[in-house]
Amino acid sequence: MEDLLARARQCLQHAAHIAVLSGAGISAESGVPTFRDAQTGLWARFRPEELATEDAFRRHPERVWDWYAERRASLAAVQPNAGHLALAEFERRHPGRLTVITQNVDGLHQRAGSQGVLALHGSLAEDRWLDPCALHRQGACDVARAEPGRPPRCPQCGNPVRPAVIWFGEMLPEDALRQAEQAASRCDVMLVVGTAGAVYPAAGLAHQARAVGAQVIIVNPHPSELDELAHLRLAGSAAQVLPRLLDF
Ligand code: APR
Numbered sequence: 001m002e003d004l005l006a007r008a009r010q011c012l013q014h015a016a017h018i019a020v021l022s023g024a025g026i027s028a029e030s031g032v033p034t035f036r037d038a039q040t041g042l043w044a045r046f047r048p049e050e051l052a053t054e055d056a057f058r059r060h061p062e063r064v065w066d067w068y069a070e071r072r073a074s075l076a077a078v079q080p081n082a083g084h085l086a087l088a089e090f091e092r093r094h095p096g097r098l099t100v101i102t103q104n105v106d107g108l109h110q111r112a113g114s115q116g117v118l119a120l121h122g123s124l125a126e127d128r129w130l131d132p133c134a135l136h137r138q139g140a141c142d143v144a145r146a147e148p149g150r151p152p153r154c155p156q157c158g159n160p161v162r163p164a165v166i167w168f169g170e171m172l173p174e175d176a177l178r179q180a181e182q183a184a185s186r187c188d189v190m191l192v193v194g195t196a197g198a199v200y201p202a203a204g205l206a207h208q209a210r211a212v213g214a215q216v217i218i219v220n221p222h223p224s225e226l227d228e229l230a231h232l233r234l235a236g237s238a239a240q241v242l243p244r245l246l247d248f
Contacts, residue, residue: 001234001235001236004232004233004234005234005241005244005245007232008217008232008234008245009244009245009248011189011215011217011231011232012189012191012217012245012246012248013248014188015097015187015188015189015215016097016188017097017098017099017183017186017187017188017189018097018098018099018187018188018189018190018191019098019099019101019180019183019184019187019189019190019191019205019209019214020087020098020099020100020101020102020190020191020192020193021101021102021103021184021190021191021192021193021195021202021205021206022100022101022102022103022104022109022193022194022195022238023102023103023104023193023194023195023196023197023202024036024103024104024194024195025193025194025195025220025221025237025238026081026083026084026102026104026108026109026193026194026238027078027081027084027104027106027108027194028194028237028238029081029082029083029237029238029239030078030079030080030081030084030106030108031074031077031078032074032075032078032106032108034194035048035196036196046063046067048168049168051063051064051067052064052165052167052168053167053168053169054130054162054167054169054170057130057160057162057167058130061150061151061160062150062151065150065151066150068124068163068165069150071124072124072125075106075107075124075125078106078108079108079111080108080109080111080112081108081238081239082238082239082240082242082243083193083194083237083238083239083241083242083243084108084109084111084112084114085112085113085243086242086243086245086246086247087100087109087112087114087242087246088109088112088113088114089113089246090246091113091114091115092113099116099118099179099180099183099187100114100116100117100118101117101118101120101180101183101184101202101205102117102118102119102120102121103120103121103195103199103202104119104121105119105121105122105123105124105165106124107123107124107125118176118179118180118183119173119176120166120172120173120176120177120180120201120202121165121166121172121202122163122164122165122166122173123164123165124163124165126163126164127143127146127152127161127162127163127164128143128161128162128163128164129143129154129159129160129161129162130151130159130160130161130162131159131160133154133157133159135154135156135157143161146161172201172202177201180202180205181205181208183205184205184206184208184209184212184214185208185209185212186212187209187212187214188214188215189214189215189216189217190205190206190209190210190214190215190216190217191217191219191245192206192216192217192218192219192220192224192226192230193218193219193220193238193242194219194220194238195220195224195226196224196225197224197225197226197227198225203225203226206226206229207229210229215231215232216229216230216231216232217230217231217232217233217234218230218232218233218234219234219236219237219238219241219242219245220233220234220235221235221236221237222235
């Protein structure tokens with residue numbers, strides 16, 4: 001690992017632009033369960049695909065609302081870990097040189113101090129209305145003033161509130177995705193941290209970086225679906241590897 005770490009650090013030292021693609025694994029050492037490893041609570045009974053969809057929310061609003069409420073509650077108790085902090089501190093030392101693109105909705109990169117994080121799957125901390133509605137377009141209703149409930153609803157028209165995360169099958173935020181594709185297309189190194197690489201279009205950014213000639217470095221204790229793209233694979237955890245990889 002030492003030799004691989006030295007080679008990866010050398011790659012990064014020569015990189016003018018570094019794009020980071022992170023997934024749930026970078027938050028694992030903060031105590032946030034990853035999608036593939038989670039076995040507790042609602043995770044054990046339902047697959048994310050059965051909870052993180054609009055259809056699941058319309059069929060079982062209380063179950064889906066409760067799952068997100070459970071995840072939000074657990075987030076209140078966790079902190080960014082050494083992996084998040086290493087990225088944020090690197091950005092401070094090398095302004096404009098590193099772009100964080102994340103699939104995570106936990107806000108831990110932002111809390112660690114990373115700027116301009118491209119959150120492709122939205123944010124667990126925010127809500128929005130489930131359906132577009134004339135009242136809301138006129139600004140007559142505010143999510144913050146929704147009637148409490150599981151889920152909360154608009155007192156005027158009954159529209160339910162939903163988490164402002166991107167559910168399976170939904171379009172990613174256009175601006176974030178466009179900026180992420182720009183970062184992937186101009187980077188000299190793409191650092192892929194803590195993702196199984198199973199969900200697109202996020203995982204496609206690693207293919208895009210490889211296609212423009214960027215060095216692809218993977219940090220993950222286990223194999224991932226992006227491994228065949230990697231020039232270097234560091235088989236370690238984010239909190240262990242990133243501080244040693246980015247300490248320049
Ligand atoms: N450090 C680095 N990687 C880790 C660590 C760690 N400490 N612990 C686990 N991993 C790796 C696992 O080996 C796995 O490859 O993190 C990855 C987590 O994979 P997933 O749980 O599938 O999470 P992710 O790839 O981010 O999922 C992508 O799928 O469920 C949807 O929208 C959801 O954003 C999510 C997307």
